[in-house]
Amino acid sequence: MSKASSLARLANTLALLPRWRILVHEKPDGDALGGGSALVCWGKALGKDVSWGGPDPISPPYDAFLSMSCEYRAYEELPKEWLRDDTAIIVIDTSAPPRSVRGIEDGVSPATLINIDHHGDNTKFGDVVYVDDKASATSEILWDLAEAGGWRPCIEACIGVYTGIVTDCGHFTYANTTPNAHRVAARLLELGVKPQELDKRINSKGSVKELHLWGKAYSRVALIGGGRVAFTWLSDDDFQELGVSRYSTEGLANELVKVNGVDVGMLLTEEGDCVRVSFRARGKTSVRELAQRLGGGGHPQAAACRLHLSLSEAIDLIKEEVERLYARPFAPGR
Known part of the structure; x- marks a missing residue:
C-alpha cells in the first residue's frame, strides 16, 4: 500500500472514532509534545472528545508555549475508562509500549490502539500501525496525516508541528533531515509560523x-x-x-x-x-x-x-x- 493510501486509511479510522486519547513517551521531547499538541488541536477542531498525556509531566520549555499544554496529564497507568469501543488510544513517537504509560503492553481492547511513529526500531505494536522511519520526525508524519484527512491547519497545530520537526532534526542540521521536512516547514511558515520567535522559546535558558x-x-x-x-x-x-x-x-x-x-x-x-x-x-x-x-x-x-x-x-x-x-x-x- 502506498504512503498516501496508508495515511488516508489511518485518517478514515480516526474519523470513525469520537474519542481520542493521545499518549507520548517517557521524558517527552519536542517532537512528542509538539506533535501531540497539534493532534489535540486537530481532534478538537473535528469535534472529537480529546485528552492527552504520558508517563512523565510535560517538560519545559514546551509547557510555556505549546497549545493544549495545560490539558496534558501525567498517568502512572492506562486509565480504565479509556477502554471503550468508541475510543482511539493514539501512541505517538514511541518505539515500544514500555516507553509510555504502563498497561499498554497488556492490550487496550475494546479500544483501538493506534501506533504512529518514525523510529526505525519500533516494535509495530497496536491494532493500527503507521511507522515511517524515513520521516524526520513524527510531527512530519502527523502533518501528512492531517493533509490526507483534510484537517484544517490552524496556527496552534502549525506551531506544534514546526516545533516537533526542528527539535528532532536539530534545526535541519541532522542527517535525518529530509526534503519533505523542508517542504513542510516552508508551508508552516506560509501559514504564519515565526521561526525567530519559536527559536527563542525553544532554546532560551530559563535561568x-x-x-x-x-x-x-x-x-x-x-x-x-x-x-x-x-x-x-x-x-x-x-x-x-x-x-x-x-x-x-x-x-x-x-x-x-x-x-x-x-x-x-x-x-x-x-x-x-x-x-x-x-x-x-x-x-x-x-x-x-x-x-x-x-x-x-x-x-x-x-x-x-x-x-x-x-x-x-x-x-x-x-x-x-x-x-x-x-x-x-x-x-x-x-
Whole structure:
C-alpha cells in the first residue's frame, strides 16, 4: 500500500472514532509534545472528545508555549475508562509500549490502539500501525496525516508541528533531515509560523543557574574512543546544589558533537538509583545500536538508555563499551 493510501486509511479510522486519547513517551521531547499538541488541536477542531498525556509531566520549555499544554496529564497507568469501543488510544513517537504509560503492553481492547511513529526500531505494536522511519520526525508524519484527512491547519497545530520537526532534526542540521521536512516547514511558515520567535522559546535558558549546570558538565568533558567520542556527566548533587530541574539538560548532549573531530556525544545523568545516558551522533555515525545493546533505543543520531548502576559504574561501563566499539567502526546511520 502506498504512503498516501496508508495515511488516508489511518485518517478514515480516526474519523470513525469520537474519542481520542493521545499518549507520548517517557521524558517527552519536542517532537512528542509538539506533535501531540497539534493532534489535540486537530481532534478538537473535528469535534472529537480529546485528552492527552504520558508517563512523565510535560517538560519545559514546551509547557510555556505549546497549545493544549495545560490539558496534558501525567498517568502512572492506562486509565480504565479509556477502554471503550468508541475510543482511539493514539501512541505517538514511541518505539515500544514500555516507553509510555504502563498497561499498554497488556492490550487496550475494546479500544483501538493506534501506533504512529518514525523510529526505525519500533516494535509495530497496536491494532493500527503507521511507522515511517524515513520521516524526520513524527510531527512530519502527523502533518501528512492531517493533509490526507483534510484537517484544517490552524496556527496552534502549525506551531506544534514546526516545533516537533526542528527539535528532532536539530534545526535541519541532522542527517535525518529530509526534503519533505523542508517542504513542510516552508508551508508552516506560509501559514504564519515565526521561526525567530519559536527559536527563542525553544532554546532560551530559563535561568543563570541552568547555565551554571551546563558549566559543570562542560568542565568534565573528556574524549575517549581515540578522540572521536566526547562524554560528560551530571550527578544528583549538581541538580540539588543549583536548585534546577532535570529538564535543564535539554539540548546539552547536542553540544558535545560540536567538538572538532568528535562523531559521538554522550551525557550521563544520575537519576536516583539509575543513570540516564543520552547519545548523539553526527554525519553517518549511528548510536542506536549502542543504545540498544545497553537496553535502550532511539534514532541513529539520537538515542538513550537507562542503566541501573551507580554513576561511577555507569561511567566505567560506557568507557568500556566505547573502547570495544572503536576496535571496529561505528555502524553507519540511515
